[in-house]
Amino acid sequence: MSFFTRRLAAACLAVMAAVAPAAAQELELTITAPAGAGGGWDAAARSLQEVMMKTGAAKSVQVVNVPGAGGTVGLAQFAQSAKGAPDQLLVGGITMVGAILTNKAPVNLGDVTPIARLTGDPLVVVVPKDSPHQTLADLTAAIKADVANTIWAGGSAGGADHILAALITQAAGADPSKVNYVAYSGGGEALAAMLGGQVTAGISGYGEWQGQIESGDLRALAISYPEPIEGIAAQPLKAQGVDVELVNWRGVFAGPDISDADKQALGAAIEQTVKSPEWQELLKARGWTDYYAPADEFKAFVESENERVHATLKSIGLAE
């Protein structure tokens, strides 16, 4: 057995040595990613870890994964353990807003302290390349004509993709409670259904389907961002007469009841990180869009998103 433990210890040491460069500041952070390894929140937490340590915004950063239920398990645990803590952050986003409502979670984002909004990615509405729908207008006409036969594919039920499908259906003049949305575990699995021509239209993060859009396997009809984005040919829904916008945002939160000084220190460390060239480089590598907003702006934003998501989920029948 000692052979075991010796090798394990060696492995741990090797990992630690690899991830601990010297840093100037004293901040020793723990970032909770309320999702398993490999997902978007985990990636965001580990990206923050990488850049904060590279730029010296923090002395050490540890990432903890608490997966479960669209992030609500991690949120509940965080709200308890990080109460008043000056060195704890939680990653969250719009999917968590939806999950709190559909799961009737006891803890919501009003219970934690918003620190900063980090990224905001556009969602994209696509059809398979052989689809008869050439434009967004064709698609909305089809929705209006027969909402049940317009089959959508996208990520998890109640998530950002589902909400956008409902908003577009509503804007097209059809009943959002009738939207025929087939939920997949993520954009990847939904992609296979799109390429196989089993569904009418699909919604996912632009980055996830970028390759297929560029190769011509999927036809992008619109993006959900309010303004056009450089390098993306598809135009915003708003510019095409469908008055809907939705941004898949991610941000960081601190625990409940932290002091103003701690809140400012955390905000400053994040600001230093996101303004660094390293962060901009990383955003480009990951295909993320900068959507930084400081604490006060972010707080108001979270509240308005909560109201909007709640209203939409109610119209689909997923929340009360």
Added chain:
Amino acid sequence: MDAFIQLLNGFSIAIAPMNLAFAAIGVLLGTAVGVLPGIGPALTVALLLPATFKLDPGGSLIMFAGIYYGGMYGGSTTAILLNTPGEAASVVTALEGNQMARKGRGGPALATAAIGSFVAALIATIGLAFLAPILVKLAVKFGPWDYFGLMLIAFVTVSATFGSSPLRGLTSLGIGLWLGLIGIDQLTGQTRLAFGVPNLFDGIEVTTLAVGLFAIGEALHVASRHMYAPEKPIPIKGSIWMTRADWARSWKPWLRGAAFGFPIGALPAGGAEIPTFLSYTTERKLAKHPEEFGHGAIEGVAGPEAANNASAAGSLVPLLTLGLPTSATAAVMLAGFQQYNIQPGPLLFVQHADLVWGLIASLFIANVMLLVLNLPMVGLWVQLLKIPLPWLYAGILVFATMGTIAANPSVVELLLLSGFGLLGFLMRRYDYPVAPVIVGLILGPMADSQLRRALQMSLGDPMVLLQHPGSAAMIAIAVIALVAPFVFKGLARFRQDED
């Protein structure tokens, strides 16, 4: 031929001495972490990914491949020696592998797993290099109706294969299906049977169930008998190497396992579990000594291990051609690509041909390295079994608990682990097979969502399952497999009456 030249080019990069050293370090690290019970390759890779950040893309990918294979092999090692599978795909390996280890034949079991994995990965890598573009076109045509048909076949074969009678197999499967219902329904986002416990919202973790049923159940079983008939440490009998007979019995299962693993792994929702189950069932049907199954048949280790590794290579098909990670490990690999600003997808083979072929070559080199480093250590690993049983099982309990906590730190998870341990003990005591429970938990929710997706797309018309030739054929096979044994039994009785 173009692919072949590029593959050779990839090899020329991977074989540089520095890169070989990275492969060796990766394999060692991966094995060391992967042997912890309950820690599968995905978690191993995620834990060790930061260690590769500092290297150049070539070196990093190679170390990554080494960690991946090391993690897979480490998982099989504990499944065989300690009966504690670290992931769903090595559950089947534990069935026969542990029985072999208990008979003192842990050495050959580890060897056939390692060599079988190597052979399967070799075949699958060649398949990946030459068939990927064709396979992916076929795979996306696989609709939800087809997946449902495939899962029906898996249900029927599994419940008929495991256990002393189909009824016991079906009972265990039923428990698994019930456990599979717990958690958030994927299609509506509503929770089922979770009773407001947030930790249950994502359903029961497969590794928690597997470790509970196998490792904890086993430890309780040993403890319960220790008072009456203390078991002696398992002696190692015969050679720790594979005999000529072992080779003769292993090579066909390796090839068949690869034939199951690669195509199913290449499906966007195929995974590694179904091919291992199908391979086990097939080997049992084809074996010259089917009575050895359940008591340490080497075919039952060789086939599923080959299928597992071939499906891992198969899952690179959707990952590299569609950017579609079909397993947790593939998702972590995707992250590995992204750190170099590379988005896998249809353009990857065109835009980053050198890196893709470099990765394929690295997987190959890592596999060779695994064989070179680990085969000599088989003798060392099996020494584990010389530890006196109370110590060994105490150690298993500690490591199994640690692995579970590392994957999911919560009290509920520990309670579940203990509960499943008790369930495993009782099932063993009353002779119910435990493997179908795990099959039910894995495939139940998948069959559930695929069936409902099919119905959603057909606006509620069940005929959709019979209108597609693929699903119609698979459902027919499943029905025949379910009914045939009873019909034959009836016919036999009928003939007896005639005589």
